[in-house]
Amino acid sequence: MELNNLGKKELVKLIKDAENKIVALDNKQFDDAYLEIAAIAKKVGLTIQELEEHGINRKLNKVKAKAAIKYQNKDNLEETWTGRGKQPGWVKRELEAGKNLEDFLIA
Known part of the structure; x- marks a missing residue:
């Protein structure tokens, strides 16, 4: 495609089409990741929400071992x-x- 041969309307349409394609690719990436995580969660008998809660609580509830008195x-x-x-x-x-x-x- 030769950009020099396109008019303003065609260039604007091309930009809009490219932006829509980028959004679609991003959405597909998220959808694929979500489906993969959902399959793993189902395989181990959990939901994505349970995994997310565990991840949040895991960060909050880390127990730091106290050093022994020397x-x-x-x-x-x-x-x-x-x-x-x-x-x-x-x-x-x-x-x-x-x-x-x-x-x-x-x-």
Whole structure:
């Protein structure tokens, strides 16, 4: 097709036809994906809605495991530290007083 030989109306129609074709291709891509997902859901006995809810809840309900306590102040058993992040004040004070971090390891 030689664009130089087309008039304004023909070019406008060509653009509109191309835009409609792009929309149709996009819709087909979504339709194909939807049907594939629906088939997988049906195969495992679920609905697409159930899968979607699970996906949303999975992100919201992730449980982060707490790090185990690795260090404890022998003088105040409530003062503990996992060894991660900034050193708590009690650790800094004890280290400045000449003690070693190993002195507070929980056996």
